[in-house]
Amino acid sequence: MHPTKIFETPLWIIPGEVPEGMYEWTKEYQRNNASRHISNVGGYQSPAPNGVDDIPFEYADYFINKLEFLPRFQVNCWWLNINYKGNYNVAHTHPMTDLAAIWYMTDNHGLLKIRNPIAHQRWNVLEKLNIPIETTINASAGDIVVFPSDIEHEVHSHEFRKPRICLSFNIDLH
Numbered sequence: 001m002h003p004t005k006i007f008e009t010p011l012w013i014i015p016g017e018v019p020e021g022m023y024e025w026t027k028e029y030q031r032n033n034a035s036r037h038i039s040n041v042g043g044y045q046s047p048a049p050n051g052v053d054d055i056p057f058e059y060a061d062y063f064i065n066k067l068e069f070l071p072r073f074q075v076n077c078w079w080l081n082i083n084y085k086g087n088y089n090v091a092h093t094h095p096m097t098d099l100a101a102i103w104y105m106t107d108n109h110g111l112l113k114i115r116n117p118i119a120h121q122r123w124n125v126l127e128k129l130n131i132p133i134e135t136t137i138n139a140s141a142g143d144i145v146v147f148p149s150d151i152e153h154e155v156h157s158h159e160f161r162k163p164r165i166c167l168s169f170n171i172d173l174h
Contacts, residue, residue: 009117009151014066016103016142022059023105026165029080043087043158046080048170054078055167063103066144067171073099076170083158091115094149097170101146102139105165108155110138112145115152146171 035044052060052075067073076097081089088111094100102112115134119126126133136156139145147153149170158164 007118009148011114011137011145011147011151012069013137013139014144014146015140016062016066016144018105018142019059019062023165025056025059026080026082026105026167030082033080039089039092039154040081040083041088041090043084043163044080044082048077048079050077051075052078063144063167063169067101067146070099070146070171070173072174073171074174076172078167078169081155081164081166081168083155083164085159085161086157088157089155091152091154093152094170097149098173099146099171100149100151100153101144101169101171103144103167103169104139104141105167106141106162108137108139108164108166109158109160110136111156111158111164112137112139113154113156114147117148117151 029046030044033046036047038045052063055078083089113134113136116126116132119133123133137145
């Protein structure tokens with residue numbers, strides 16, 4: 001006997017590419033914009049401009065087109081994350097928006113951890129029934145991961161020589 005799963009949480013992993021010159025653009029953006037500290041421990045997190053106007057048109061257009069399967073939407077804000085060896089992002093959510101999206105410029109090495117949204121209320125039941133409380137998401141360079149913004153997520157410590165680079169987005173559905 002297996003339980004019937006209801007109220008599933010949508011999560012999309014959209015395969016893609018890193019457009020030519022984008023990796024270099026992220027490094028230049030970092031050089032020209034001071035870091036802030038929101039969920040990151042170490043590493044770089046850029047300011048969060050509204051919309052996508054600060055992203056070169058060809059990159060913003062590529063991202064928007066990859067999400068054409070969604071109902072009408074707008075990008076509320078975005079920011080650049082660069083994690084070097086030993087850097088990570090603490091568990092957090094993105095309040096007051098509908099979806100969170102992460103566009104990877106490098107492989108994420110399975111460092112993104114997503115927590116079951118009902119784990120807080122049903123931790124004991126889930127554990128006893130061997131239902132996952134959290135899972136890791138593996139994405140390759142160019143992939144876009146999209147999930148509801150109220151899902152608690154974190155990024156494990158980056159232990160690789162090459163930095164982990166991604167653009168994160170808050171998306172509002174119309």
